[in-house]
Amino acid sequence: MSTQSIISKSFDIAWDCPLGDFLKTLEDFNLTLKSFTAEGPGGGNPEITVSGTPTDISMFEFHIV
Secondary structure, eight states, X not given: OOOOOOEEEEEEOOTTOOHHHHHHHHHHTTOEEEXXXXXXXXXXXXXXXXXXXXXXXXXXXXXXX
């Protein structure tokens, strides 16, 4: 059985995403919210940093695009 390492990645998210929906989505993709900035560098949208396996982060990234 192989194990994947845990990595972190930052994303900009929509400012109007309901908090409950957002947290449920992180849970669905087995991700942990590591940090957030309310007004991120990408034009004011929040920036989040999550951690998880590379596979889970890739699946999350595909989902939010």
